[in-house]
Amino acid sequence: MGGGASTVKPTTVPERLAVNSFRVDEEESHIVVDQELCRTTGSGAAIIAVCPAGVYSEQDGLILVDHAACLECGTCLAVAAPGALTWRYPRGGFGVSFREG
Ligand code: SF4
Numbered sequence: 001m002g003g004g005a006s007t008v009k010p011t012t013v014p015e016r017l018a019v020n021s022f023r024v025d026e027e028e029s030h031i032v033v034d035q036e037l038c039r040t041t042g043s044g045a046a047i048i049a050v051c052p053a054g055v056y057s058e059q060d061g062l063i064l065v066d067h068a069a070c071l072e073c074g075t076c077l078a079v080a081a082p083g084a085l086t087w088r089y090p091r092g093g094f095g096v097s098f099r100e101g
Contacts, residue, residue, distance in 0.1 A: 043084035
């Protein structure tokens with residue numbers, strides 16, 4: 001029998017994520033946080049904890065947003081209190097393109 005079988009190299013999640021490409025909207029973020037509601041409802045800590053891309057961080061009591069890394073999964077929306085987070089898909093042509101690694 002021929003040796004046509006291909007070898008599939010197992011990959012880790014970070015390796016798989018690394019093959020995605022991003023076209024970043026430098027003029028407009030598709031994510032806006034309400035600092036006060038994030039603080040008073042605990043939404044800030046929640047979105048930091050659940051985001052798989054590390055988009056959110058906290059510095060000096062403020063929630064920082066690195067929208068360029070967003071995977072558009074919507075998980076942060078599911079855990080944020082109403083009004084604490086405004087999230088929409090990036091404008092046309094911008095955002096993540098998923099590729100299989
Ligand atoms: S949509 Fe997903 S990747 Fe983007 S900021 Fe929310 S949790 Fe993070």
